[in-house]
Amino acid sequence: MHPTPRISPSLLAADFSRLAEEVRAVEAAGADWLHLDIMDGHFVPNISFGPGLIKALRQHTKMPFDVHLMIAPAEPYLEAFAQAGADIISVHPEAGPHLHRSLQTIRALGKKCGVVLNPATPVSSIENVLDLVDLIMVMTVNPGFGGQSFIMSQLPKIAALRRMIDATGRDIALEIDGGVTAATAPHCLVAGADTLVAGTAVFGAGDYASAIATLKQAGKTPCQT
Known part of the structure; x- marks a missing residue:
């Protein structure tokens, strides 16, 4: 049994002809x-x-905007996304030469900040910025497209990050993005x-509502092999 997870629907999969309605509906x-995926x-x-x-x-909507910047360089655009209404701004270590400075900038803008790890990005890349982050996102697909299959080899990375987060004693969200379904969600939560x-x-x-409820119940669902 695991705590009920937060669910952050990705707008990229919504009907773009009626986005405001889709946002209110979820x-x-x-x-x-x-979740808002920004791709360049x-x-x-x-x-x-x-x-x-x-x-x-x-x-x-009053929902927090969870903004994932898949752009490089990211730093010149941080202020624009903050002013637009982002609540959490997440960047990739590879999206600029100075990850620490980018996170400092996001914090200075009054926003929560996150770091995103691609499937090939090691956990070690964020060891020296854990004091600054509010969220760590693990990509369980290669970023850039929706509807991809979950990469099961990322599960040990999620577990390693959980241990790192717990060791800090800080309230850092551990978010999973990519191929999340009722079948893969329990693995992520475990x-x-x-x-x-x-x-x-x-x-x-x-x-x-049923889809979100199913994902929220994933912590009480046995993992499927």
Whole structure:
């Protein structure tokens, strides 16, 4: 049995022709955060949206905006995303030469800050910034596209990060992004995650409330092999 996880539906999987309605719908369905993937076509092979869309959606929900910057360099755009209404801003260690300074900048803007680890990015890359982060996100797919299959080899990384977080005594969220479904979520929670990003698993479901409830119950569900 594990604590009920936060659920952060990924807007990338929503119906882009009616985004405001989709945001209100997942909030009413029980979502805790809204996950916003920012992609530049350079750091990852896709382009999504920018701070303008975040600003437009901010008036439609009270959910915290969980903003994942898949852009490089990230630092020149931190202020724009903060001003647009982001609550948590997460960056990749590879997205600029000075991760520590980027995190300091996010904090100075009054926002919570996170670091994102790609499947090939080692846990050691964030050992020296744990005092600054509010969130660590583990990518369980290679970033850039939705609907990919969960990479099971990332589970030991999640467990290692849980041990690191617990050793700090700090309240750092451990978020999983990529291929999260009712089948893979229990594995994530057993490994130590407490926050799940779900795109297709929520927005691709006919009943958002049922999909979110299923993910929230994942900590009480046996892992499937």
